[in-house]
Amino acid sequence: MAARHAGIPDGRTHPARIRPTHCRRPRRPGGQNDDRMPFAFGAELNVQEIFANALRHHQAGRLGEAEGLYRQVLAIDVRHADALHLLGVLAGQVGRNDIATDLISKAIALNDQSPDFHINLGNVLLMRDRPEDAAGSFRRALALRPDLAEAYYSLGLALQKRGRRNEAGTAYRRALAQKPDHVEASFNLGNILQEQDKPEEAIACYNRALHYRPDQVEAYCNLGTALQARGRQSEAAATYQRALALKPDLSAAHYNLGNTFQAQDRLEEAVISYGRAVACRPDYAEAQGNLGNVLKEQGKLAAAAAAYGRALIHKPDYVEAHSNLGLTLQVQWKLGEAVAAFGRALAYKPDHVEALSNLGVALLEQGKVEEALTSFARALACQPDYANAELNLTVSQLYRPDVGLADILALSRRWNDIHATRFQDRWPDHARPRNTEEKPRLGFVSADFRQHPVGLLAIPALEGLARAGYPLICYSNSNDNSFREDRLRARFAGAATEWRSAATLSDDALADQIKADGIDILIDLSGYSAGNRLLVFARRPAPIQVACWIGYPATSGLVAMDYVLADRYQIPPGAEAFYTEAVVRLPDGYVAFEPAPDAPTVSGLPALSRDGVTFGSFNALKKITPEVVAVWSSILSRLPASRLLLKTLALDCPATRRYYAEMFAAHGIGEERLRFVGKTTAEQHMAWMGQADIALDPFPYAGGQTTLEALWMGLPVISLPRETFGSRHSLSYLSNIGLGGLAAATPGDYVELACDLAGDLPRLADLRSGLRGRMLASPLCDADRFARDLGAALTTMWQRWHDGRPATLIDMT
Numbered sequence: 090m091a092a093r094h095a096g097i098p099d100g101r102t103h104p105a106r107i108r109p110t111h112c113r114r115p116r117r118p119g120g121q122n123d124d125r126m127p128f129a130f131g132a133e134l135n136v137q138e139i140f141a142n143a144l145r146h147h148q149a150g151r152l153g154e155a156e157g158l159y160r161q162v163l164a165i166d167v168r169h170a171d172a173l174h175l176l177g178v179l180a181g182q183v184g185r186n187d188i189a190t191d192l193i194s195k196a197i198a199l200n201d202q203s204p205d206f207h208i209n210l211g212n213v214l215l216m217r218d219r220p221e222d223a224a225g226s227f228r229r230a231l232a233l234r235p236d237l238a239e240a241y242y243s244l245g246l247a248l249q250k251r252g253r254r255n256e257a258g259t260a261y262r263r264a265l266a267q268k269p270d271h272v273e274a275s276f277n278l279g280n281i282l283q284e285q286d287k288p289e290e291a292i293a294c295y296n297r298a299l300h301y302r303p304d305q306v307e308a309y310c311n312l313g314t315a316l317q318a319r320g321r322q323s324e325a326a327a328t329y330q331r332a333l334a335l336k337p338d339l340s341a342a343h344y345n346l347g348n349t350f351q352a353q354d355r356l357e358e359a360v361i362s363y364g365r366a367v368a369c370r371p372d373y374a375e376a377q378g379n380l381g382n383v384l385k386e387q388g389k390l391a392a393a394a395a396a397y398g399r400a401l402i403h404k405p406d407y408v409e410a411h412s413n414l415g416l417t418l419q420v421q422w423k424l425g426e427a428v429a430a431f432g433r434a435l436a437y438k439p440d441h442v443e444a445l446s447n448l449g450v451a452l453l454e455q456g457k458v459e460e461a462l463t464s465f466a467r468a469l470a471c472q473p474d475y476a477n478a479e480l481n482l483t484v485s486q487l488y489r490p491d492v493g494l495a496d497i498l499a500l501s502r503r504w505n506d507i508h509a510t511r512f513q514d515r516w517p518d519h520a521r522p523r524n525t526e527e528k529p530r531l532g533f534v535s536a537d538f539r540q541h542p543v544g545l546l547a548i549p550a551l552e553g554l555a556r557a558g559y560p561l562i563c564y565s566n567s568n569d570n571s572f573r574e575d576r577l578r579a580r581f582a583g584a585a586t587e588w589r590s591a592a593t594l595s596d597d598a599l600a601d602q603i604k605a606d607g608i609d610i611l612i613d614l615s616g617y618s619a620g621n622r623l624l625v626f627a628r629r630p631a632p633i634q635v636a637c638w639i640g641y642p643a644t645s646g647l648v649a650m651d652y653v654l655a656d657r658y659q660i661p662p663g664a665e666a667f668y669t670e671a672v673v674r675l676p677d678g679y680v681a682f683e684p685a686p687d688a689p690t691v692s693g694l695p696a697l698s699r700d701g702v703t704f705g706s707f708n709a710l711k712k713i714t715p716e717v718v719a720v721w722s723s724i725l726s727r728l729p730a731s732r733l734l735l736k737t738l739a740l741d742c743p744a745t746r747r748y749y750a751e752m753f754a755a756h757g758i759g760e761e762r763l764r765f766v767g768k769t770t771a772e773q774h775m776a777w778m779g780q781a782d783i784a785l786d787p788f789p790y791a792g793g794q795t796t797l798e799a800l801w802m803g804l805p806v807i808s809l810p811r812e813t814f815g816s817r818h819s820l821s822y823l824s825n826i827g828l829g830g831l832a833a834a835t836p837g838d839y840v841e842l843a844c845d846l847a848g849d850l851p852r853l854a855d856l857r858s859g860l861r862g863r864m865l866a867s868p869l870c871d872a873d874r875f876a877r878d879l880g881a882a883l884t885t886m887w888q889r890w891h892d893g894r895p896a897t898l899i900d901m902t
Contacts, residue, residue: 136166136169139158139165140158140169140172142158143159143162143172146158147178147179152183155175159176159179160176163176170196170206173192173196174193174196174203177189177191177192177193177195177209177210177213181193181209189213190213190214193210194210202233203233204233204234204237205230207226207227207229207240208230208237208240211223211225211226211247215243215246215247220248220250223243223246224247224248227240227241227244227247237267238263238264238265238268238271239264241260241261241263241267241274242260242261242264242271242274244257244260245257245274245277246277248260249277249281257277258278258281258282261274261275261277265278272308275294275298275301276294276295276307276308278294279291279293279308279311283318288316289319291311292312292316292319295309295311295315296312306336306339306342309329309331309332309335309342310328310329310339310341310342310345312328313325313342313345313346320595322349322353325345326349329342329345338369339369340370340376341366343362343365343366343369343376344362344366344373344375344379347359347376347380347383348379351386352593354568354592354593356387359379359383360380363380364380367380373403374401374404375400377397377399377400377403377410378397378400378407378409378413380396381394381410382413385413385416385420390417390420390421397410397411397413397417401414406437408434408437408441409434411433411434411437411444412431412434412441412443415429415430415434415444415447415451416447419454422454424451424454424742424744425744426742428448428455428744431444431445432448435448442472445465445467445478446464446481449468449478449485452464453481453485453711454710454711455711455748456713456714456739456745456748456749458488458489458714461711462482462486465478465479465481465485469482473507474508476508476624479504480617481617482500484617484641487643487789487790487813488711488789488790490789492813494664497643497644497813498644498667498668501645501669502646502669503646505645505669509623509624509647510648512624512627512649513648513649515628516628517629519631521890521891528558528559528880528884529559529887530559530606530607530608531554531560531562531609531883532561532562532563532606532612533563533612533614534564534566534591534611534612534614534615534626535564535613535614535615535620535640536565536566536620537567537640539567539575539577539578543615543640544581545577546639546680546681546793547680548584548683549682549872549875549876550681550872550876550879551581552872552876553681553872553873553877553879554584554879554880555585556876557877559880561585561587562585562586562587562589562608563582563584563587563589564589564602564622565589565590565591566592568592587606589602596622596625596628597628600625600628600630601630603630603631604630608630609631609633609887610886611626611633611635612635613626613635613637613638614638615640616636616637616640616641616642617637617641617643618641621640623647626650628649634649634652635651635652635653635670635673636650636651638653639680642659642790642793642815644668645669647669650669651670651671652671652673653668653671653673654673654675654679654879655675656676656677656902658678658810658820658821658824659817659818660814670896671897671898672900673886673898674898674899674900674901674902675875675878675882675901675902676868676901676902677825677869677878678821678822678868678869678875679821680875681868681870681872681875682797682801682822682864683870684864685771685772685775685798685801687771689772691779691802691857691861692779692803693857694782694853695779695780696853700730701731701732702728702847702850703731703780703783704734704785704847705734705736705778705782705783705784705785706733706734706735706737706785706787707774707777707778707792707798708737708786709737709738709739710739710740710745711790712790712792714787718749718752719756720836720839721733721785722753724785724843724844724847725758725762726756726757727840728847731762732762732764733764734777735749735764735766736769736777736778738767739767740766740767741768742767746765778802778804779803781799782804782847782853782857783805783806783807783846783847784796784799785806785807786806786809786819788811788839789809789811789813791808791810791815791816791817791818791820792818796808797822800822800826801860801864803856803857803860805828805856805857805860806819806822806823807831807839808823808833808839809832809833809836809838809839819832825868825869827867828856831846878901882899
């Protein structure tokens with residue numbers, strides 16, 4: 090089956106921090122020095138009275154009256170330093186900072202021994218965005234009086250504005266040493282510590298600020314973000330709610346509360362909180378963006394797209410919203426629109442790695458493999474350690490016509506070396522059991538315990554293992570709330586001894602859970618596909634680890650993986666060297682197939698009632714490369730009355746249909762010979778299969794579940810296996826039902842096989858009517874037999890580990 094690529098939602102939970110640094114206006118006047126030139130006693134008394142009166146007006150906030158009286162003082166005594174200083178303070182209070190700078194500087198020229206003068210000059214310089222000069226003023230104040238908490242605080246502001254966080258933090262600490270109840274210093278120190286990724290220390294600072302000022306809304310908000318950084322979501326939510334009790338219209342608190350609800354998978358509450366944030370602030374683009382993310386997670390795709398659209402109205406350069414809109418369109422198979430959305434994101438930020446990687450995924454789904462590879466490579470050029478782009482680049486290689494086992498091995502080892510080896514020195518020592526009489530505890534990790542090709546192929550085995558008495562724990566890496574009504578998910582839950590929802594757990598937390606569960610053999614069902622937890626396996630939480638079963642057809646490359654499950658067709662003798670894991674060859678096939686109970690009955694051969702055969706392909710378009718189109722066009726050219734039915738989800742997109750019509754046209758195949766069908770129900774999908782006579786398997790990535798369903802609907806499948814695991818799925822299935830002769834050795838043989846079969850309608854009709862019987866009589870449909878074989882293989886792994894023997898080839902053929 091096609092490995093699913095990881096689309097990365099972007100901008101989900103960036104908290105809105107409130108960052109007032111309390112850059113104060115010059116301080117209001119208190120007591121003043123009186124170091125002026127002497128005057129005649131009467132004049133001095135008059136000046137003192139006027140100045141005192143001015144001071145009273147100033148302290149009462151009557152700035153106009155105060156200004157007039159200060160000017161009267163200066164008319165009498167031009168060298169009155171206090172009047173110059175306070176007139177400058179007043180100018181700063183009304184925003185006339187250039188005048189304030191001049192007046193306070195003149196006061197300092199007359200009296201440079203007043204710390205207040207220097208502090209207020211520094212405050213004015215800060216407001217004029219001159220933090221370096223301001224810092225000099227604050228330092229001069231501290232040279233005069235080293236115990237001034239206010240001067241240390243203001244120095245911290247200036248240094249923080251210059252980006253000198255360590256020095257600013259020191260200044261705030263000194264302010265607090267002089268004045269422990271300095272709320273603003275505690276608050277700003279908390280902000281610095283949070284920026285330095287020291288959330289526990291930040292939490293202590295915010296709590297201290299709130300101890301002295303319990304109504305400080307900003308401190309509650311930033312305390313919430315610090316708690317979120319520590320994963321303490323419930324406490325963060327309670328903190329935001331306290332902020333909102335004080336200020337119900339604080340949009341940032343509603344937004345951050347929505348983030349905490351989203352992190353706790355409380356999606357309906359998150360929707361409400363983001364909605365309230367927008368109600369308080371209609372142009373709040375980030376709240377609209379995160380609302381879109383939650384709606385998308387809920388499967389409300391049209392509403393999600395509308396939310397992203399509203400965000401972009403208010404913030405057209407909102408890169409994350411463009412990228413997430415692209416993801417939403419992609420999920421709806423509106424691939425052309427998705428590509429355009431990612432393009433808009435990249436027009437604003439060409440090095441946005443999530444958009445580049447997501448663009449690659451959309452291009453791949455359109456069948457544009459080389460363009461997709463270019464996009465993934467661009468993402469890695471921007472960020473060489475970007476794990477998801479590396480995963481997607483590796484998966485995409487499986488679709489290239491010239492890909493070989495050595496290529497995949499090299500890429501997989503590279504991913505391991507960059508992303509996984511750093512955990513080796515943390516691998517736990519797993520205690521060996523005293524005996525192996527009890528069956529090993531099996532853990533299965535997947536995002537696809539649901540109606541999905543991986544789920545459909547895994548469920549017969551897991552139910553068989555459960556019937557055989559193996560304890561099973563399923564670690565589900567998908568949003569279980571979205572699949573509550575999924576019938577297949579209910580069957581997985583019924584087979585499992587225990588069910589763990591893992592999607593919201595960090596890699597460390599999930600690894601710890603697996604260790605606590607005492608898992609003996611941990612089996613990966615994703616490999617490099619979307620929803621994988623390879624970095625959990627890299628931590629080696631279980632003593633035996635099995636790589637990439639069903640969900641990814643290649644080696645993992647991880648040194649932490651012990652075994653890979655296969656059969657003699659998927660990994661033939663001689664190919665073991667291209668797998669970092671020890672190969673386990675099961676006796677028949679590497680999966681079991683359970684026919685859909687609601688599959689339509691097999692109809693008569695359509696070619697008998699039509700002029701010419703209908704070939705069909707029901708595979709993902711990323712498998713149908715230009716090289717595949719060229720070979721299929723050769724078949725259609727050889728058989729002028731034949732036609733081709735292409736049915737897959739991506740063909741809902743008009744741009745994608747045009748792309749394929751043009752590719753076939755380049756080989757002389759007109760659109761009248763092509764039938765494009767997009768998304769339908771599962772039952773309708775299989776009914777469409779019944780409209781074809783012969784299925785054409787893509788290469789080098791063959792069909793998986795799709796091949797099995799086509800065979801079940803009576804379609805013989807022409808295949809072209811190469812050396813890679815993914816190219817040999819159909820060979821395994823065909824060989825297990827005695828039709829290995831439908832697997833070609835070369836593209837030319839492939840064309841001949843298809844044309845010969847199309848020219849022999851009696852044989853074709855005979856095959857069609859007998860395929861279900863062949864399958865039911867084969868090991869493919871014997872779930873209990875497969876479960877016994879798989880259980881025997883797992884027990885052999887378990888016994889070897891118990892005996893202290895390393896993983897090695899297990900060949901059960």
